[in-house]
Amino acid sequence: MRVMVMVKATSDSEAGTMPGTELLAAMGNFNEELVKAGVMLAGEGLHPSATGKRVRFSGSQRTVIDGPFTETKELVAGFWLWQVKSMEEAVEWVRRCPNPMIGDSEIEIRPLFEADDFGAELTPELRAQEERLRAGAEGAANRPR
Template sequence: MRVMVMIKATKESEAGEMPSTALLTAMGNFNEELVKAGVMLAGEGLHPSAKGKRVQFSGSQRSVVDGPFAETKEVVAGFWLWQVKSMEEAVEWVKRCPNPMQSDSEIEIRPLFELDDFGAELTPELRAQEERLWAQAQDAAKKPR
């Protein structure tokens, strides 16, 4: 199963405070463990929400909201995409993670939808389209932009 592991923002991360060398080292070592175990598929830190935008949808209307976003606890400061055997395995990996922030922090784990999760609504044609697009995206990711 694939899971998205989201590191929630803190006041410090939203203020743009950079992690210490010690924290960068600890996180680098943890990421190395994840890669060696075949768990980590991707992972990145995100700039503070002040540099972000949200697009809000209401019917056919779109509106853009500039950051920063008020609810820090609802903002994602970084993420991993992991391949694990179970949610329990993902929890065990997160428990081994160094605290990703200088202060108290929180990490959320959520499973990704897999094609089989969509049932009969995902017709054979839609499945073929998804598989084709996924293969194209993988190829594009290998090429420099």
């Protein structure tokens, strides 16, 4: 199963406070363990929401909203994409993670939808399209921009 592991934002991460060398080294070592175990598919930190934008959809209308966004506890400061055998395995990996923030922090784990989750609504044609898109996206990720 694939899961997204989200590091929740804090007032420090939203203020742009960067981690020190010790935390960067600890997280680098943890990420190396994930890669060696074949768990980590991707992972990145995010800039504070002040540098971001949201697009609100209402029917055919699109409204662009500039950051920063309120409710820091609802924001994401970074993420991993993992391939694990179970949610329990994901939880065990997160328990081994260094605290990703200077103070208290929280990490959320959520499973990704897989093609089979959509049942008969995902027709063979739509499944083939999904597979083509996934292959194209993987190829694009390996090309220089």
